Amino acid sequence: MSTISFHKLTKRYGPVLAVDDLSFDVPSGRVTGFLGPNGSGKTTALRILLGLAGATSGTATIAGLAYGQLHDPVRRVGAALDSNTFHPGRSAAQHLRIITTAADLPPRRVDEVLDLVGLSDVAGRKVGGFSLGMRQRLSLAGALLGRPRVLVLDEPLNGLDPDGIRWIRGLLRSQAAGGRTVLVSSHLLSEVAQTVDDVVVVSRGRFVAQATLAELTARTSVIRARTPDASRLREVLRAAGIPVRLVDHSTVEARSATADAVGLAAAAAGLPIFELSRHDEDLESLFFDLVQQNHQNQEIAA
């Protein structure tokens, strides 16, 4: 069942098409990476999802409802869109208390989430003196106040040091382990690759691809086989439905296949294998290729 759904979402700012006919669903209980280069419409789509901006056409819903129609939205959706949504003269605890008051949450939640994000020691300090990492943590604390089942986070790893990145990864994984749905945007796949189950790629406001991280990783994985008759092995693998290319007279590369499948197909054909090895391409390269391919397709269509 999908928790978050974008359906033919379009947002136009004058002549600029920020989001263009975007459709995809985010399955519940998983961490989904919402990826795209800077300016690809991720933040705009999330703002529409959260009722902060209006759509030109199409819909963005949570559990089938627009954000504004949700009863007790803070208890259902936790959102962190920006690390700069604090009055610098208020303390971290005061900022959160304002939210708990407006959303009718128990006051003790303030101390609980501050503890969870590691800001208990600075709860009384003014936010104006906070580092970017502390602001990101406070932003997340605000999102977690209502113990929501859905988390929507826009670039939560931006500007964080390695410690902070490791901490947020751990937090997101623990949230997903608790059955929560997490949609986390980023412009770098490598940043979220250790955290997400699924990936949605957008570029120039348009949908490019959606896959599980395992599927995406499989696309980057190549099985290289060395054999005395590479041409024959290529035919054998093609016949087995495995995408394959000839590298030279003694080597083939098979995609979207396991080493076992290649080895078994060769054995069944009586072909000796001298070497069988797996090679992984960089995930970021694949992400870049997907985006580039989309740009080329758009330019051809135009």
Place this chain on the structure above:
Amino acid sequence: MNGTIRLARAELRKLFTTKAFPVSFAIAIVLAIGSVLIDAMVAGRNGAARLGTDANVYQMLKFGAITCVVMLILGILAAGSEFRHRTIIPALLATPCRSRVFAVKVAVVAVLGAAVSAVVFGLGLATIVLTLSAHGIHQLPAGSGTLYVGSVISSACFGMIGVALGTLTRNTVGAIIASVAWALFIEQVILRATAPGIEKWLPTNAAIGLTNAPGPDSLSPTVACVVLTGYAIGLLVLASRTTMRRDIA
């Protein structure tokens, strides 16, 4: 109803957790009491009315306008800083109904304006009573109560006008400078000189009609109240129809 009360409490929390409110409140008290003491000191000198006369007491009671300025600035800060510091985002995530958030903020600032004015005017009036008592005078002009009520109403209206201006401009510093320039320069200098007939119908002069003793060129308190409330409502409608419907960047 509970939701509205919660929102009102959250708005009060916002106002009481920054320096703007306590500092402005303290300044209003100091200026009100200070102006009373200065008027008492100069009474009877250089053509000023003698202490305890109606003219002298009305002059001392002019401090009612101080809370109007204070509430105008507080209203601008209450609304404009939500956009300046982007706290409008968590506010709207907690309460997606923008008209409700806006209406509650307006109501809270208006009630706070009335309360601040009641306290400041009360302290100023107490200073007048003590000063006059020290000189054996135990009577205030009959219109003092009207000025008290007028000060409370005009402070509430200026708080609402401030919220409207802060929401429309989304720029606290710009809105404060523009509104002070409007009140002190455009209304009092330019329009007074170029269009003397209409000047009394403008917001600052309507407030003068409520906070000063009745004069030949000022509106009656009832008409001034209607005019000032009309300006506040007009600006609030404009703000809610425009800014509060825009995308939050």
